[in-house]
Amino acid sequence: MDLSENVELKSETFGCTNCGADLNYKPGTKSLSCDYCNTQNEIPQLDLNVEELDFYEYLTTKSANENIYSNKYVKCSSCGASSSLDGKISSSNCPYCSTPLIIEDSKDEKLIQPNSLLPFKLAKKEAKSEVKKWINKLWFAPSDLQKAVLNFDHFKGVYMPYWTFDLDTLSNYVGQRGEYYYETVSYTATENGRTVTKYKKVQKIRWFFVNGTVAHFFDDILISASNSLPKKYVSKLEPWDLKNLIPFDKSYLSGFISEKYQVDLEEGFDVAKSATIQEIRSLVRRNIGGDRQRIISLNTNYKDISFKHLLLPVYVSAFRYKNKLYRFLVNGRTGEVQGERPYSWVKISLAILFGLILLGGLYLYFELNK
Numbered sequence: 001m002d003l004s005e006n007v008e009l010k011s012e013t014f015g016c017t018n019c020g021a022d023l024n025y026k027p028g029t030k031s032l033s034c035d036y037c038n039t040q041n042e043i044p045q046l047d048l049n050v051e052e053l054d055f056y057e058y059l060t061t062k063s064a065n066e067n068i069y070s071n072k073y074v075k076c077s078s079c080g081a082s083s084s085l086d087g088k089i090s091s092s093n094c095p096y097c098s099t100p101l102i103i104e105d106s107k108d109e110k111l112i113q114p115n116s117l118l119p120f121k122l123a124k125k126e127a128k129s130e131v132k133k134w135i136n137k138l139w140f141a142p143s144d145l146q147k148a149v150l151n152f153d154h155f156k157g158v159y160m161p162y163w164t165f166d167l168d169t170l171s172n173y174v175g176q177r178g179e180y181y182y183e184t185v186s187y188t189a190t191e192n193g194r195t196v197t198k199y200k201k202v203q204k205i206r207w208f209f210v211n212g213t214v215a216h217f218f219d220d221i222l223i224s225a226s227n228s229l230p231k232k233y234v235s236k237l238e239p240w241d242l243k244n245l246i247p248f249d250k251s252y253l254s255g256f257i258s259e260k261y262q263v264d265l266e267e268g269f270d271v272a273k274s275a276t277i278q279e280i281r282s283l284v285r286r287n288i289g290g291d292r293q294r295i296i297s298l299n300t301n302y303k304d305i306s307f308k309h310l311l312l313p314v315y316v317s318a319f320r321y322k323n324k325l326y327r328f329l330v331n332g333r334t335g336e337v338q339g340e341r342p343y344s345w346v347k348i349s350l351a352i353l354f355g356l357i358l359l360g361g362l363y364l365y366f367e368l369n370k
Helices: 055-065 124-136 145-149 232-234 265-288 345-366
Strands: 008-010 024-025 031-034 040-042 068-075 083-084 107-112 155-191 194-224 257-259 292-321 324-331 337-339
Touching: 008 292, 055 265, 055 292, 124 292, 124 324, 124 337, 155 265, 194 232, 194 265, 232 324, 232 337
Parallel strands: 008 083, 155 257
Antiparallel strands: 008 257, 024 031, 031 040, 068 083, 068 107, 155 194, 155 292, 292 324, 324 337
């Protein structure tokens, strides 16, 4: 199966041990909560460790080792994202752009199961509170923005897919080390109508060819496997407390949406390699030493590569303000808020006008008090 297909899933429902109603995961706990009788159904804890999988071995044998299960999804006609569906609903909206979904177009799809996740820690009410704080801190935001944003009808909890990579690197380089030295040079100048000779020290650099090897281990390089949201906002949700990852359990997905990987394993590894380049070049420059460094050639070998595929919790909301779509995200563990926002050009213009008046007043004050 192609990991790059754009599919989201929703976990199967679980029945309450008291009344039989469907249960939802209660963020920040190890329980499934019943909305009808308020019974807290404890999630059985698996005595398992979150394992790192060997990259090359998985690519060779993945068809035999993949855990597969099925779910129903529907593709948004506006933004192209695919959302999971609860079998009992008759209407829904895309979590990424709030466009109404055509339920009749939903299809069953086989999905690859992640091997670990971070459960939601913040309840929806707490996440909404963080959004309100974020809005109140926005400079030059339209006065009616809060009313537009805080329509939480389309505020969804989404488990977003990620890869993490551990890898050893061995980098061979050829370069140059530059060392400063100084020479005293003469020059002429005119003083009191006379031409005089003066001396000054001029910095110069002497270059030496060098070569060497740098080794470095990278731990948990985090790569988003979703293309549904702007990368610049997704990356700013970090850091994530990956030390608290737990083995995948569908119970924690109950009541939430989770998205299938759109970036497959090999593509994710290419992105991870790109993420190591800046750090490796910094290590090489440090190894070269001297006052200046030049890297002429650099060849990096990657070995002992392992990975995890996991789900991280994000609250997502899309809102329209003056016919333009804006989206914001909330880290479901820390409450960090990132997103798009409109500006009030009226407020900006008034601020500029006020600044000009203030400057004009200060100028007039100093002129009158000379």
